[in-house]
Amino acid sequence: MNCAEVNQKFELFVLGGLPKSEQVAIAEHLATCSACSATEVEYRLLVTKIKEAGQPNLPRLDFARMVRSAVKAEIRSMALRSLARRIMAITGSAACLLAACVIWHAGIRDTAPRQPSSSNQVGSLVTTNASEESLSGALSASGAPPFLHAWQHSGARSVPGSMADGVAVHGQNVYLLQQHGQQARVGALDIETGQQKWLSDVQSRGYLLADDARVYCLAPGDSGKLNLVALDAANGKTLWAYPQQCPDPLRSPCGPTLLPAGRICWTANATVHVLSRANGEPLWTRSIPDGGLLSAAAVVNSNLYVATNIGLYCLNMTTGEESWRLAYGDVMSGWGRPLLDAADGEIYASVNLGLGASRLLCVELTGHNIIWSKVVGHVTDLRTIGDMLYLRDQNVQALDRTTGQLIWTFPATGCNPVTYAEGLTYFVDSGNHGRLVALNGHTGGKLWEWVGIKSCNAFIKVDGTGFIKTHDGVVHAIIFKG
Numbered sequence: 189m190n191c192a193e194v195n196q197k198f199e200l201f202v203l204g205g206l207p208k209s210e211q212v213a214i215a216e217h218l219a220t221c222s223a224c225s226a227t228e229v230e231y232r233l234l235v236t237k238i239k240e241a242g243q244p245n246l247p248r249l250d251f252a253r254m255v256r257s258a259v260k261a262e263i264r265s266m267a268l269r270s271l272a273r274r275i276m277a278i279t280g281s282a283a284c285l286l287a288a289c290v291i292w293h294a295g296i297r298d299t300a301p302r303q304p305s306s307s308n309q310v311g312s313l314v315t316t317n318a319s320e321e322s323l324s325g326a327l328s329a330s331g332a333p334p335f336l337h338a339w340q341h342s343g344a345r346s347v348p349g350s351m352a353d354g355v356a357v358h359g360q361n362v363y364l365l366q367q368h369g370q371q372a373r374v375g376a377l378d379i380e381t382g383q384q385k386w387l388s389d390v391q392s393r394g395y396l397l398a399d400d401a402r403v404y405c406l407a408p409g410d411s412g413k414l415n416l417v418a419l420d421a422a423n424g425k426t427l428w429a430y431p432q433q434c435p436d437p438l439r440s441p442c443g444p445t446l447l448p449a450g451r452i453c454w455t456a457n458a459t460v461h462v463l464s465r466a467n468g469e470p471l472w473t474r475s476i477p478d479g480g481l482l483s484a485a486a487v488v489n490s491n492l493y494v495a496t497n498i499g500l501y502c503l504n505m506t507t508g509e510e511s512w513r514l515a516y517g518d519v520m521s522g523w524g525r526p527l528l529d530a531a532d533g534e535i536y537a538s539v540n541l542g543l544g545a546s547r548l549l550c551v552e553l554t555g556h557n558i559i560w561s562k563v564v565g566h567v568t569d570l571r572t573i574g575d576m577l578y579l580r581d582q583n584v585q586a587l588d589r590t591t592g593q594l595i596w597t598f599p600a601t602g603c604n605p606v607t608y609a610e611g612l613t614y615f616v617d618s619g620n621h622g623r624l625v626a627l628n629g630h631t632g633g634k635l636w637e638w639v640g641i642k643s644c645n646a647f648i649k650v651d652g653t654g655f656i657k658t659h660d661g662v663v664h665a666i667i668f669k670g
Contacts, residue, residue: 189217194224215437216412335638338653338665339382345372345394346661349603352394352441354645355657356403361385361421362655363403364663365394374405374419379653382665386424390417395443402427402465404444404452414438416454416461418468428468432456440525445485447505453492455482460494462508472508476501483528486535488553495526495537500551514556516549531572531589534559538567538579546581550592560592569605576629578606584615586632596632600625602644609649616643616656624656 194217200206201214218224345353345365353372356363357379366375366387374388374396393406393414402418409415413432420427432438434457444454447462451471454461459475460482476482479496486493492505502511516539524540535551546567550559565581572578576595577587584606586595602618613629616622622642626635642659649655654666 189213191217191224194218212437215439218437334669336667336669338380338667340665341377341382341384341663342661343367344375344657344661344663346657346659348644348659350394350644351443351605352406353657354394354396355648355655355663356396356398357648357650357655358398359400359421361398362663362665363396363398364657365392365396365405367661374403374424376403376421376424377663379650379665382663388419388424388426390419390426390429392417393441395441397444397446399446399465406441406443412437414441414456416444416452416463416468418465430454430461430463430468430470433461433473434459440481442482442484442525445487447485447487447492451505453485455484455494458482458496460485460492460503460508462492462505474503474508474510481525483526483537486528486530488530488533488535491553493528493530493535495528495535495539497524497526497539500535500537502553502556512556514551514558516547516561517558527567527570529570529572529577534589536570536572536577536589538570540566548579548587548592550577550589559590562592568603571606571608573608573629578608578613580604580606580615584613584627584632586613586629595630598625598627598632598634602642604643605646607646607648614647614649614654616641616647618642618644622659 194214197206197210197214201211204211206214341364343366344355345367347353353365360379362377362379362382364375364377365372368387371391372394373390374392376385377383378385390407393408395406397404398421401421403421403424404416404418406414407417407429409429409431415429415431417429418427419425436457438456442455444452446465447453450465452463452465454463458477458479458481459473461473462471463469464471476494476496479498481496483495487505490505491511492503494501494503499513499515501513503509504511526540527538529536533553535553537549537551539547539549541547541563544566545563546565547561548564548567549561551557552559564579564585565583567579567581569580570577572589575589577589577592579585579587580600584598584600586597587593588595600615600617602616604616604618606613606615608614608629611629612635613627613632614624616624621640624638624641624647626637627633628635641656643656644659645657647654647656649668652668654668655663656666657663
């Protein structure tokens, strides 16, 4: 299929309403076309917002703002009306009728954004386009450290709603997915000045990861497949490429995970691949065909763990042999890729149940027991820090790792991952003008916010400097002077 044919079928494609042969043909096209892939992300994000409208605990006003924020210029009003009609025809729910009305107004009306409240706000700067309006200058207020906007770099690939275009920071370099004509390549910036050092010699689909010697990413391969590629961290030259082994297009590609002893792990669909970081040679592969997509890997001691929608698997990191598995039991098989994190002999998994809900589980590894399990909103980010489990669903939440008890919650719109540094929890709320928020990691109390920031990528803080890539493709370096 070509781009024009794919664009005519996007609405039914994201809803699963096409014949299997057409679904496969479009998926193959998306694997090689970055422009159509970006549009697919926008449609899927829009459908997600529409589904969320059916949840009774979501205020209708907040939903309207989320939809207006998510709808991009390339999804014209005619496409929006068409999508709304198709969704109503397929689902027939009252919630979708409401969503269709909201989408209509979001697509054809130009309403002025509401000005954010200035209460409890320090170091705030309101801007509608960070690449056009300078963010430089010191920002400070009582009770919070002053900021200095050190540098910004334009031209990064930005696909709101996608985790593929995230920035990686390692050593003296900031790595990003750089727009290069119609392609995207990996770029390296000097961490102190923002000056570009190199641009990779291959196209990239993102999912960046770095160690001292190499930068890893996914890159287009043959016949619509993807490769795991290692680049020289000194100059961006390709060192090796490991081709996708499964014949079918990857469903929801997954970034790699660094392992001890010079190894790297890549889960592709339902297969785990463990390679040598030095030369990309496969050390072992293991297929886990039941349970849908595999999570990214987590490592505890000498074992590698992956999760499916029906159970947790423990594999020997050296050989790939299965040590044990644990079925979730009462958890019904969901869809999408599970999330996984590990800390202090415990594994935390989030399984998407659909309909805006996820199942959270805590598994004790010595006895292979489920310690606690609970249903929460659809989880888009999960990580353990100290004695806390941080997650993002419709809100940013902190749970006690041992019991699963909710410690605090903070309302937040958007898709940005939660990060943690020096006792503070950071995230981006994409509502209204957008804002970067810092909370007390233990109490959830807001310490400061910086208004004018919208991003689906993580805020990264290293040695007093924070890095964030905004929706307009600008990477910002912010120095904390206090």
